[in-house]
């Protein structure tokens with residue numbers, strides 16, 4: 469059974485404009501999927517629907533075969549444990565008044581997960597390459613890359629099966645970006661990953677599968693290697709041509 473299944477989903481913020489139009493995709497356990505498209509193509513909107521923050525105007529989304537229903541609090545509580553997200557901006561996504569312990573343990577508290585939260589936070593920090601002794605420190609004491617590691621630790625602390633990353637490396641400088649991509653790649657060996665990006669180069673490094681979104685429609689989807697080697701849709705070809713190449 470698919471982990472997540474999106475069937476013929478349509479969505480508009482207003483009645484007059486469709487932002488997503490007939491979107492269907494399946495996410496299998498263990499997949500690493502890059503969701504790629506230019507600005508305004510609907511990537512973040514689709515992610516919001518996957519998170520259950522917004523409901524489709526039509527079509528359905530199911531998780532392990534059960535429809536996503538924000539009116540079903542029991543299901544949504546389990547869903548929030550299973551599906552976590554990392555956002556783009558490591559500066560605005562962490563509350564500056566809270567310590568690292570408080571920030572990273574937030575999903576454990578919100579989801580009433582039993583156990584030694586301090587230990588679980590220490591383990592999550594270690595698995596994103598941070599020292600365990602930073603629990604009492606504050607976000608302003610860390611670099612952008614370290615903050616993004618803290619945000620990733622918060623996303624994985626409750627042991628999700630699916631990690632959604634929305635432009636999670638776009639705000640970082642190049643060398644930090646490479647290190648965070650490496651981290652996400654190693655995490656993708658333990659959990660399913662959906663990586664939203666306008667950057668085909670990063671997706672090519674990180675994701676085995678790719679979904680190309682143009683103006684709210686999926687124009688091409690499949691194995692990253694074959695799509696990049698032989699893009700069928702003119703939009704994919706344009707995106708590929710816009711990736712800067714290293715001089716020979």
Ligand SMILES: Nc1ncnc2c1ncn2[C@@H]1O[C@H](COP(=O)(O)OP(=O)(O)OP(=O)(O)O)[C@@H](O)[C@H]1O
Pocket residue numbers: 481482487505506507508509510511512513514666
């Ligand atoms: N809250 C909102 N209210 C109305 N329209 C919105 C809202 N959020 C997004 N849109 C519109 O929906 C369309 C898709 O936006 P979305 O943010 O999903 O695209 P995106 O591919 O994630 O773009 P970007 O890469 O710039 O974040 C755009 O036309 C955008 O202007």
